[in-house]
Amino acid sequence: MHYMFLIYNCEDRPHPGDPRFEEILTRVNAFADECRRRNVFVSGDPLKPVATATTVRVRDGKALVTDGPFAETHEHLGGYYLLDCRDLDEALELAEMIPQAHFGATIEVRPVDHIPGLNHGVA
Amino acid sequence: MSDLASAAVERVYREHRTRMLAALVRALGDFELAEDALQEACSQALRKWPRSQVPDDPFAWLLTVARNHALDRLRHAKMARTKLPSVPEPVAMTEKQLVDLGDERLSLIFTCCHPALAEDARLALTLQAVAGFTAAQIARTFLVAEPALAQRLVRAKRKIRDAGITFEVPADHLLPERLQGVLGVLYLIFTRGYTTADASLRFEALRLGKLVATLMPDEPEAHGLVALMLLHNSRSAARLSSDGEVVLFEDQDRSLWNVEEISEGMALLDRALRFGSPGPYVLHAVIAALHVQDPVDWARVAALYAELLAVAPTPVIELNHAVAVAMADGPAAGLSLIDGITGLDSYHLLHSARADLLRRLDRRSEAVAAYRLAHELAVTPADRRFLAARLRSLEVS
Numbered sequence: 082m083h084y085m086f087l088i089y090n091c092e093d094r095p096h097p098g099d100p101r102f103e104e105i106l107t108r109v110n111a112f113a114d115e116c117r118r119r120n121v122f123v124s125g126d127p128l129k130p131v132a133t134a135t136t137v138r139v140r141d142g143k144a145l146v147t148d149g150p151f152a153e154t155h156e157h158l159g160g161y162y163l164l165d166c167r168d169l170d171e172a173l174e175l176a177e178m179i180p181q182a183h184f185g186a187t188i189e190v191r192p193v194d195h196i197p198g199l200n201h202g203v204a
Numbered sequence: 205m206s207d208l209a210s211a212a213v214e215r216v217y218r219e220h221r222t223r224m225l226a227a228l229v230r231a232l233g234d235f236e237l238a239e240d241a242l243q244e245a246c247s248q249a250l251r252k253w254p255r256s257q258v259p260d261d262p263f264a265w266l267l268t269v270a271r272n273h274a275l276d277r278l279r280h281a282k283m284a285r286t287k288l289p290s291v292p293e294p295v296a297m298t299e300k301q302l303v304d305l306g307d308e309r310l311s312l313i314f315t316c317c318h319p320a321l322a323e324d325a326r327l328a329l330t331l332q333a334v335a336g337f338t339a340a341q342i343a344r345t346f347l348v349a350e351p352a353l354a355q356r357l358v359r360a361k362r363k364i365r366d367a368g369i370t371f372e373v374p375a376d377h378l379l380p381e382r383l384q385g386v387l388g389v390l391y392l393i394f395t396r397g398y399t400t401a402d403a404s405l406r407f408e409a410l411r412l413g414k415l416v417a418t419l420m421p422d423e424p425e426a427h428g429l430v431a432l433m434l435l436h437n438s439r440s441a442a443r444l445s446s447d448g449e450v451v452l453f454e455d456q457d458r459s460l461w462n463v464e465e466i467s468e469g470m471a472l473l474d475r476a477l478r479f480g481s482p483g484p485y486v487l488h489a490v491i492a493a494l495h496v497q498d499p500v501d502w503a504r505v506a507a508l509y510a511e512l513l514a515v516a517p518t519p520v521i522e523l524n525h526a527v528a529v530a531m532a533d534g535p536a537a538g539l540s541l542i543d544g545i546t547g548l549d550s551y552h553l554l555h556s557a558r559a560d561l562l563r564r565l566d567r568r569s570e571a572v573a574a575y576r577l578a579h580e581l582a583v584t585p586a587d588r589r590f591l592a593a594r595l596r597s598l599e600v601s
Contacts, residue, residue, distance in 0.1 A: 084368075168369070
């Protein structure tokens, strides 16, 4: 079963050169290795800061483009993993291991839905 | 004949409902479908058994009919896939496998108490699926409207199906934490039965606790919880007077304590203690066991609460610790501990304990103020009457 791990509230990522950068990079790579070892890794990426977000709404056939994220909240989506887990227990176990979670991020775990006829494939 | 048949259906259902439901949830992976199928099998039995013989193994008959009914429904749903988008693949299980599944009740309990479900949903689901309470009964217990409670149950069952909560006893490395979660739900059911004086809730919590302890004989915390509940329950007849008034622990008539429950609890506690390194429920049970000794060794009670505070600190344990210290070392020592507790401002027992210590220290006006606050915050009528009487006696003297 595919699960989406939405990583919120991890905006202050250290940049290369910052002494914390190497440490976090090592841990994030180790997590990805663990996912591959378990054969659950499908994909996963960090997102650029919320300041880069642009929101598009189509209303009455017209696109309305605005600067900024969808919702003005304090918890912003900062990245994601898509993992193929045995069940929710394995998904929650992996969520706890996501390095960002140990630096103040909150992880939302959502199962990927199956829609008959959908031709997207990964799930 | 028809009466015989319906009596047979009723008996199998009463005795084996939880096991049959557990086996069906396991085979089908879907709570609601399993419940509907079991209902359908029972109504088929009521129709068919009067005309033919009651089957030799009614348990197996009901399971098989329920399973077949559910599989039929899944097949239909699959043909009409556009209507029902996410149909789970049922586990193909032979009739023999279905009957031989063994005791799946433990898996059912772990599923109902899964940490991914909200706490109130865990309580309600355990009471419904494992204890066999109706939604109406649970709604009354939790003082919520029945439709809201029913909705909560449906949401929980769908989350179990759709989020991939598996129907099994968790893997070894997850077990200690998850077992604490299960025991926590059972203890919450028990304490709700205690504060609302609802004996049926206490009885169910005890029954389920014993079931878990029997099915997991090597888990000392399960035995500890049952011992704790038995030792608390043993005093329930002495906690309220014949006219429903609260009787303080030191004023209780010990002859009203239930001797069988005390000895059963003590035996279980001994067994739990033999495992060594006691967990929180075993420690709580040791404290409850000290309370049924005469005289109570308050210094040991205080030391055990201090031990509990070291492993699982909560403000309520801090309060119990403070009260035990007051009994062992005098009211002033207890009061200074109570005054250091944060997070229990709206808990009536904190204020009534504080009031009692102030009264014993002759700080009467402060005691009156604390009793007033406790009286305002108390929920049950018996507690309110008790606190009102305390207030009157202070104001009169």
